Structure formats: structure tokens, C-alpha cells
Amino acid sequence: MPLVKVSRRGANRLKDGHVWVYRSDIVDAKGIAPGALVAVADEREKPLGTALYSSASQIAIRMISTEAVTDLFSLIRKRIQEAIAYRERVVRDTDAYRIVFSEADFLPGLIVDRYNDLLSLQVLTQAMDTDVVRQAILAELSERLAPQAIAERVDPRVRELEQLPARSSSLLRGEKTSTIFTMNGVRFHHEALEGQKTGAFLDQRENYAAAAQYARGEALDVFCYHGGFALHLAPQCSKVTGVDSSLPALEVADRNAELNGRNIEWIEANAFDLLRDYASAGQKYDTIVLDPPAFAKSKSNLETALRGYKELNLRALRMLRPGGILVTCSCSYHVSPSDFLQVVTQAAQDTHRTVRLLESRTQAKDHPILLTVPETAYLKCVILSVS
Numbered sequence: 001m002p003l004v005k006v007s008r009r010g011a012n013r014l015k016d017g018h019v020w021v022y023r024s025d026i027v028d029a030k031g032i033a034p035g036a037l038v039a040v041a042d043e044r045e046k047p048l049g050t051a052l053y054s055s056a057s058q059i060a061i062r063m064i065s066t067e068a069v070t071d072l073f074s075l076i077r078k079r080i081q082e083a084i085a086y087r088e089r090v091v092r093d094t095d096a097y098r099i100v101f102s103e104a105d106f107l108p109g110l111i112v113d114r115y116n117d118l119l120s121l122q123v124l125t126q127a128m129d130t131d132v133v134r135q136a137i138l139a140e141l142s143e144r145l146a147p148q149a150i151a152e153r154v155d156p157r158v159r160e161l162e163q164l165p166a167r168s169s170s171l172l173r174g175e176k177t178s179t180i181f182t183m184n185g186v187r188f189h190h191e192a193l194e195g196q197k198t199g200a201f202l203d204q205r206e207n208y209a210a211a212a213q214y215a216r217g218e219a220l221d222v223f224c225y226h227g228g229f230a231l232h233l234a235p236q237c238s239k240v241t242g243v244d245s246s247l248p249a250l251e252v253a254d255r256n257a258e259l260n261g262r263n264i265e266w267i268e269a270n271a272f273d274l275l276r277d278y279a280s281a282g283q284k285y286d287t288i289v290l291d292p293p294a295f296a297k298s299k300s301n302l303e304t305a306l307r308g309y310k311e312l313n314l315r316a317l318r319m320l321r322p323g324g325i326l327v328t329c330s331c332s333y334h335v336s337p338s339d340f341l342q343v344v345t346q347a348a349q350d351t352h353r354t355v356r357l358l359e360s361r362t363q364a365k366d367h368p369i370l371l372t373v374p375e376t377a378y379l380k381c382v383i384l385s386v387s
């Protein structure tokens with residue numbers, strides 16, 4: 001097996017429990033093939049474990065074991081078994097959840113989501129794209145979970161960055177492309193080869209149930225996508241409106257409302273414009289959900305992202321009636337929980353509202369957070385009482 005030597009800084013990072021070494025901390029990786037399984041050692045050749053190599057990414061190696069690995073096929077299968085066993089312990093009230101969450105399951109570069117009888121996977125690195133790894137993944141998932149079909153969702157930009165040949169989203173096993181899944185008793189349509197990410201935002205599942213506990217009166221779900229929050233709030237609320245800029249997303253949201261026998265109003269609009277117009281027209285709500293896309297895609301646009309979050313939260317706070325509920329989210333890893341709370345605090349100060357923290361939440365437990373890999377924690381969901 002080829003050997004990759006890492007600098008003292010890289011070695012220390014691994015000893016601290018992280019699983020990445022950046023290219024700038026690689027001392028020697030000459031001639032190593034893209035996606036290769038490599039032994040990792042420090043500058044004195046003390047072994048540090050086994051990793052997957054990328055020739056393209058700034059993250060040159062991602063650890064897959066702290067030990068020597070000879071049989072990658074079996075290791076991948078074992079890691080998938082462990083990931084499935086973990087979900088059996090922590091996931092409740094759903095047949096849709098993340099089965100493999102990349103680094104957090106020691107399968108860096110692989111995402112697998114389950115939607116009832118369909119599985120959706122995403123391959124994000126050179127190593128996960130190799131034939132042996134793909135075969136191990138498909139064999140284990142088919143054997144353990146016996147899905148009706150397994151779809152691969154391709155993000156063309158990721159493949160380009162990893163210098164992998166273009167590939168389109170397709171079914172890798174089976175023929176079924178649509179199903180219905182259920183979370184917290186709410187039903188959703190799923191199309192294996194359509195929609196964003198692998199189809200739904202499963203990371204919000206536990207937050208939907210939490211938000212529903214406080215929701216009441218007239219509710220506005222901003223950035224509603226397929227209606228995850230709106231559908232969960234509907235039983236507690238007198239009226240629910242969902243807003244998104246994507247018409248295809250709203251069409252699915254509407255079918256979901258029908259599937260659950262709910263009457264929800266959907267508005268296709270730019271959320272920033274709509275909130276500004278509604279706020280200046282004096283429109284009021286009792287419950288508002290804000291779940292925008294990641295504004296900070298990198299550290300460099302953190303300031304702009306924070307301004308975006310501030311503006312949304314300011315407008316929402318202005319529109320809440322006394323005793324109202326604000327459910328406000330950020331899925332930008334680069335915005336820390338304390339940055340986010342600070343922005344919301346500033347919005348509370350600027351609007352002179354008294355805001356009480358009901359719950360400070362994160363991603364659902366099937367998206368595990370590894371304490372030694374901070375990048376695995378990205379979702380913030382804060383529930384506030386506003387008077």
C-alpha cells in the first residue's frame with residue numbers, strides 16, 4: 001500500500017481525533033493514484049492509520065481507520081453495518097433518515113439516505129467512486145436493507161472539483177423511482193431522481209416535531225421547500241402559508257398537503273422581498289419559521305451571510321404578534337451557534353422585542369456530530385417566544 005507522510009501539524013490533527021489532513025500538511029505523496037487507499041505516517045514514519053487519498057481536493061486524505069487496513073471491501077461493509085446499527089438505536093417515528101453521514105460514520109465522502117423502500121446515495125470523493133468501493137456499498141445496502149431501488153444523486157460540481165468524469169443521476173439497482181415516506185406521522189411524496197440534495201431535508205425531522213409543540217394561530221413557513229415545517233404545524237394552527245422561490249418545490253408541497261388532508265396556502269416568491277413587503281404592510285403572524293439555504297458557503301462570505309440572517313430575523317420579529325413563536329434556522333457550518341444566536345439577539349434589540357429562548361437545537365440524530373470533527377455539526381434551529 002502506498003505511504004503518505006504528513007507534517008507534525010497534520011499528525012497532531014489526527015491525534016486530536018480529526019480525520020482530515022490538508023494538502024499543505026502532506027510531506028510526501030508522490031505518484032499516488034487518485035482515490036487510493038493509503039497508509040499514513042508521521043515524518044518519522046510512525047504509523048497513524050489508513051486513509052483515502054484525493055489528488056484533487058485540498059483535503060488530501062480522509063482517515064478511514066486508525067489501524068492498518070488490508071481489505072477495503074470488507075471494511076466498507078463493516079462501516080455500513082455499524083452505521084445501520086447506530087440508526088436502529090437513535091432513530092424514531094420515521095421510515096426516512098440518513099443511514100450514512102460521511103465522516104461522522106467513518107465513511108468519508110459517502111451519504112446514504114433512506115426514504116421508506118428507496119435508498120439514495122451521494123458519492124463525494126474519488127475513493128468512494130472507485131469500483132471496489134461502489135460494489136461494497138451496493139452489496140451491503142442491498143443485503144441489509146433490501147430496498148426496492150437504490151438511486152445515485154450526482155452533484156456535477158462536486159465531481160468536477162474531485163476531477164471525476166461526469167455522470168448523471170440514475171438508478172443503480174431496481175426500477176422503482178417514487179414512494180411515500182412518513183416522519184412523525186406526516187406523509188411525503190418522494191421522487192428518487194428529483195428535488196434538492198437526495199430529496200428531502202431529513203436533518204430537520206426532529207425540529208419539525210419540536211416546532212409543532214409550540215406552533216399556534218396563523219403561521220408562515222419561509223423557505224418551505226416541500227412543506228416540511230408547514231405540514232407539521234398545520235394541525236396546531238388556524239392558517240398556514242408556505243413561501244419558496246422554487247415552483248417545482250411548491251408543487252410537491254401542494255401534493256404533500258393533499259396527501260395529508262391539509263389546507264395550506266403556497267406562495268412562490270423571493271423570501272426577502274415578500275418579508276419586506278409584508279412587514280411594511282403591517283401583516284402579522286403568530287408563528288414564523290425561517291429555514292433559508294446556507295448563506296455562508298465559505299468563511300470568506302461570513303459577514304454577508306450574517307447580514308442576511310439578521311435581515312430575515314429582523315423582519316420576522318417585526319411581524320410576530322405578542323406571544324408569537326419564531327423558529328429560526330441556519331445550516332451554514334461557517335456560522336457558529338454563538339454567531340447565530342448573536343445575530344438573532346441583535347435583531348431582538350433592534351426591534352425592541354422581548355425574546356425568550358425555548359429551545360436551541362441542532363440536526364437530527366441520524367446526522368451524528370463527531371465532537372472531534374467540528375465540520376460534522378452544521379445545523380442550528382432556535383425556537384423563541386417573542387413578546
Ligand code: SAH
Binds near residue numbers: 227
Ligand atoms: N424548510 C425546508 C428546507 C428549506 S431549504 C424543509 O424543511 O424541507 C431552502 C429552500 O429555500 C429551498 O427550497 C429553496 O428553493 C428556497 N430558496 C432559496 N432562496 C430563496 C429565496 N431567495 N426566496 C425564497 N426561497 C428561496
